[in-house]
Amino acid sequence: MIKLFSALIFSFLIPLTAAAAEYSDGNGYTTIKTPVRTSDPSKIEVTEIFWYGCPHCYKLEPITHAWEQNKPSDVDFKFLPAVFGRGWLAHAKAFYVADLLGIEDKLRADLFNAIHVERRNLNSEDALANFFVNYGVSEDEFHKQFNSFAVNSRLSQADAKIRAYGARGVPGLIVNGKYLVTAETANGNENIYNVVDFLIEKERQK
Template sequence: MKKLFSALILSLLIPLTATAAEYSDGNGYTSIKTPVRTSDSSKVEVTEIFWYGCPHCYSLEPLVQAWKKDLPNDVDFKYLPAVFGRGWLAHAKAFYVADLLGIEDKIRADLFSAIHVERRNLNSEDALASFFANYDVSEDDFRKQYDSFAVNSRLSQADAKIRAYGARGVPGIIVNGKYLVSAETANGNENIFNVVDFLIEKERQK
């Protein structure tokens, strides 16, 4: 009877052990050499490094939105626009303009769609000013924000963080300033948030 009970316990523990060992540094995610401080130590911070013009970011976006719907109270999600090329700067500025105006959540899907579905060229200040006009943002208000101290300061801060993370491409998901998850490390976009959830739990246990 004791042997049977021991075997039953062992059979229950095996799946748990396999799940716990499913991801590790280099398998699912990459550990960041020097962890980057998060804005709220009482929460697990998850940050997506992205670019509106990136087709992979566009493909990941529905998964991001679906995952965010059930975001726990102890998880803080943020977006961080990257500037890895000359053509990326306008989009990073557009993100911060929209964020400062409180409309980023309203334009996000439409901006991705305009770039990747409608194939519109939105890589300039003029083109973006026209795009923002659809959301009751006057051209004058847009241009004031576009080259403002607030936007440029946030761009500098974002660049410093991305360098500290060691990120070299998009999309990339940073978990609590300690781990980098990408389609490459997670073996596909569809598995990214499985790894992210694993890392969130890992941080909770600490």
């Protein structure tokens, strides 16, 4: 009986060990050479680097939303808009306007949908101001925030962080300032958050 019990335990340990070894540096994620300080050391920080105009970010959005709704209590989740091209700047500033006004979570999916499904041209300050009116933000208030010191300051901070992460495209998920997960490293959008969950547990064990 003892031998049988030991064999059963061993049979369960094999798949668990295999699962634990499923991802490694270069297989699922990339380790960031110099870890970047997180906002709250008491939490495990997960940050999504994105661009509203990115079709891959658009496809990842419902997966991100579902994961965000059920994220562990010890995880601090953030969005970080990237500016890898001249046309990305207006969207990054719009993100910070929405964030400062407390409505980004309300308009995120709608903005993605307007750009990628409705094919609306929302690449200018004026077009975005008109879009924000639907969320109770006057055009004057939008322009004021869009060109504010607060928004420009956050843009500079975001740019510095993204460079420190070594990210060169979107979407990208940063776990605790130490690991970069992309569709390429994770072998597809649908697997990104499996790798993220693995890395969260890795950090939790530390």
